[in-house]
Amino acid sequence: MGLLRTAFAEVGRLIQAHPVLTLLCALVLIGAATGGASQIESVTGDRAFVGENPTLDAFSERFDRGTVATLVRGDVTDPATMRAIARYDRRMSDVENVERVVSPADRVQEEYGRIPASQAKIEQVIGASDSELVTIVLEPDLTQQQSRPVYTKAVDAKQWVAFPSGVSVTITGSAAFSSQLSQLIQQSTQQLLGLAVGLMIIALFFLFRGVKLRLxxxxxxxxxxxxxxxxxGYAGIPNSTLTSAVFPILIGLGIDYSVQFHERFEEELERHPPREALPLALGGVGPPVFIAMCAAALGFGATWISTVGTPAFVWFAQTSIFGVLLTFLAGLLVLFPLLTLWVRVRGWEPASQHTETPADSQASPDSGQMQNESTEIGMLGRTLGRTSRTLAAHPFLVLGIAALLMSGGFYASSDLTTLADTEEFIPQDLPAYVDLQQFRSASGGGESVQFDVLVRGSELRNPETLRWMERFRTTAEGKPSITGVETPATLIKSYNGGSLPQTERGVERTLARIPEAQKTRYYQDGYAHIRVIGAQNMNTEQQLSFFENVETLLTLTNSPSGVDAELTGQAAVSTPSTVTQIEDRNVTTALGFIFVFGALLLYYRNLLRAVAPLIPMLFVVGWQNLYMLVFSIPVSPLGASLGALSVGIGAEYTVIVMERYFEETGQQGVSRLDAIETAGARVGKAITVSGLTTVFGFSALTLSPFPILADFGSLTVGVIFLTLVAALATLPPTLIVLGRLSDTVWALWHRRSQPSAERVSKSDD
Structure with missing residues (x-):
């Protein structure tokens, strides 16, 4: 501890001696950061929740062709409309990364060699339909950044083609959805950042009225x-729906660090010249704030480790860790140099030089100091001090009530609703999402959705393998939520008179008659593709049941030796991943406790001081379930990480209270209850105001357009408040109980060691 204080004091001396140079270093880092920020990319949808998966990678590389779907509604069989569709088809066929375009104009031109002027002739080919679909099929294995320009070109082509009036054209699909969602994420990040800064300004202006340069x-x-x-940007961490939640959190935590630095510096200036005040301030406040920052980083680290394999949560944790480290560093390299320069410009005169008179020095001992402290503490501080003393005087009652509420919270956790469907994470009124829903409904996709099975092996065209595929199809169709199955066997049967060839040569002859565009949908580079059609409107539980049914059927139908089949695809991988994150939230929380406990034990090298700050956090973990139940906040994958985060964030408040408590008990003649009252009065007010300021920063999240972030914001605001309550209400009685336990253990050890000590003494005699 002494070494850490010395190190921070030395940093304070360097900053005080070279404030301009320190600020120049900060400006250089801002310039460097600009280059990194320009490299940030956005990843949206299921891809953000799918990690490294060899089967999925193999499937995406060969069969996962994204689409841009264009729904044309109106008098589509009118020759003018059909000619517009044909022009749109030709223009999009020449766009980079487009493999092919499938449209009704293809069928009409195949029949007549051109678009006829007769509406009746067109209806003979496509029927009397009032809506038709143009599907732009992308090349396989494109990134979202590569597919988004196709959507932009489709929008431009729609305007260029000039469809007849009265014809409605809706462009949707994965690329359209990704493009709009990416723009919304960027806008949301900027808006949340601005909102958090605005709320912080309000909080600092009203809550820190006695502090100079409080903004x-x-x-x-x-x-x-x-x-x-x-x-x-330099680390290659993308911006995603969850990553945008980090910055309001960082503003809340970073303000906390900077305010602690600011207040301590002003406190030291009251008694010392600037040359001494800065090293003293940083040597005093630096270590506990550094430990608090490390605890928060370890909480995010627990989220990182427990969510490995789910990129969006790993990116959230990585960004958060970078953020807490860099906002702490900014407090050193920006705040202190500016304060130092301000003091030099304004001049300095310590209050202690002109407030004391000879009469004051002859007054009753400590009377002036007590009066000044009382004024500084104020009504809030005195109330907190007395409340802490009252609660600490009845430790078992207070801790018993806290434990009872905690137990009720753990019991209520099973009644909480969950938010695991990635489509529910986004704004339901997002135009691309609304278009997608309309497209699904109008095209028949509103009742079904495709999932994929990747088949690998050396005998994929063997009749025995095809018979297994047919057996899988007939067994699967009619099972719950499965509405259809398409396999290579289905394709081959359609080109072989409705039956499967009996020999491998017969299979090859049939495949030779199939157009390459159709064949590549089912066969590519030693892999085969089976499409399983499921009900569109399945909830998360139904989807998991659907996946389990498909995997069970793959096992029961007994594929031939050397042939392996596995369910894959973005949805099949991402949905179980997000559900697992929710189910493993207790593991994430436990990791947070272990990490923070290890850091405190390493710092204090005292078991009591390492355990005491974490007991109130254990209460908070249970209480937050009751809070979620009362306010109907669902458990999301992001909210599942809050247990670990609350441990890391809340440890700051409990450590500060505990530090002051042990500082007071170290003075002669101060009882434990007196120390509790002083700690509650002196630092209780500081952490209350600091905590409320942090709540202001976090509350910006509640206004996010993304439901998952808005719920997370509501949850964090409540948890920070509960953390403050736990630090002020349950830590004092915890310290009393642990102190008595320590006394008992020490007395027992002393009794046991005393007889042996007496024997040694007699032996020496």
Whole structure:
């Protein structure tokens, strides 16, 4: 501990001696961060929730062709409309990364060699339909960044073609959805960032009225946020729906760090010249704030480790870790140099030089100090101090009530609803999502959705393998939620008179008659593709049951030796992954406790001081379930990580209270209850105001257009409040109980060791 204080004091001396140079270093880092921020890309939808998966990679490379779907509604059989569709088809066929375009104009031109002027002739080919679909099939294995320009070109082509009036044209599909969602994520990140900064300004202005330059921490925190953007750009961490939640959190935490620095510096200036005040301030407040920052980073680290394999949550944790480190660093490199320069410009005169008179020095001992402290503490501080003393005087009653509520929270966790469907994470009024729903309904996709099975082996065209595929199809069709199955055997039967060839040569002859475009949908580079059609409107539980049924059927139908089949695809991988994250939330929380406990034990090298700050956090983990139940907040994959985060974030408040408590008990003649009251009065007010300021930053998330972020914001606001309550209400009685336990253990050890000590003494005599 002493070494850490010395190190921070030395950093304070360097900053105080070279404030301009320190600020120049901060500006250089801002310039470097700008280059990194320009490299940030956005990843949306299921791809953000799917990690490394060899089967999925093999499927995506060969069969996963994204589409841009264009739904044309109106008088589609009118020759003018059909000619517009044909022009649209030709224009999009020449776009980069487009494999082919499938449209009704193809069938009409195949029949007549051109688009006829007769509407009746067109209806003979496509029927009297009032809507038709143009499907732009993309090349396989494209990234979202590669597919998004196709959507942009489709929108341009729609305007260029000039469809007849009265004809409605809707462009949707994965590329359209990804493009609009990416734009919304960027807009949301900027809006949440601006909103959080605005709320912080309001909080600092009203809650820190006695602090000079009280808005200065915003400058430091905003600098840290810019550095964070640069860091994630250089590290290759994409921006996603969840990553945009990080920045309001960072503003809340970063303000906390900077305010602690700011207040301690002003406190030291009251008694020391600037040359001494800065090293003293940083040597005093630096270590506990550093430990608090490390605890928060370890909480995010627990989320990282427990969600490996789900990129969106890993990116969230990585961005958060970068953020807490860099906002802490910004407090050192931006806040302190600016305060130092401000003190030099304004001049300095400590209050202690002109407030004491000879009469004051002859007054009753400590009377002036007590009066000053009482004024500084104020009504809130005195109330908190007395409340802490009252609660600590009845430790078993208080802890018993807290434990009872915690147990009720753990019991209520099974009644909480969940939010695991990735489509429910996004705004339901997003135009691309609305278009997608309309497209599904109008095209028949509203009742069904495709899932994929990848088949590998050396005998994929063997009649025995085809018979197994046919057996799988007939067994699967009619099972719950399965509405159809398409396999290579289905394709071959359609070109062989409705039956499967009996020999491998017969299979090859049939395949030779099939157009290449159709064949590549089912066979590619030693792999085969089976499409399983499922009900569109399945909820998460039904989807998981559907996946389990398909996997069971693959096993029961007994594929030939050397042939392996596995369910895959973005949805088949991402949905179980998000559900697992929710189910493993207790593991994530436990990791958070273990990491923070290890850090505290390493810092204090005292078991009591490492355990005490975590007991109130254990209460909070249970209480937050009751909070979620009362306010109907569902458990999302992001919210599932909050247990670990609350441990890391809340440890700061409990450590600060505990530090002051042990500082007071170290003085002669101070009882434990007196120490509790002083700690509650002196630092209780500080952490209350700090906590409320943090809540302001977090509350920006509640206004996010993304439901998963809005729910997470509501949850974090409640949890931070509960953390403050736990730190002020349950830590004092916890310290009393642990202190008594320590006394008992020490007395027992002393009794046991005393006889042996007496024997040694007699032996020496």
């Amino acid at each position: 200065l921490p915003i400058v430091a925190v905003f600098t840290g946020v810019i550095w964070t953007f640069g860091a994630i």
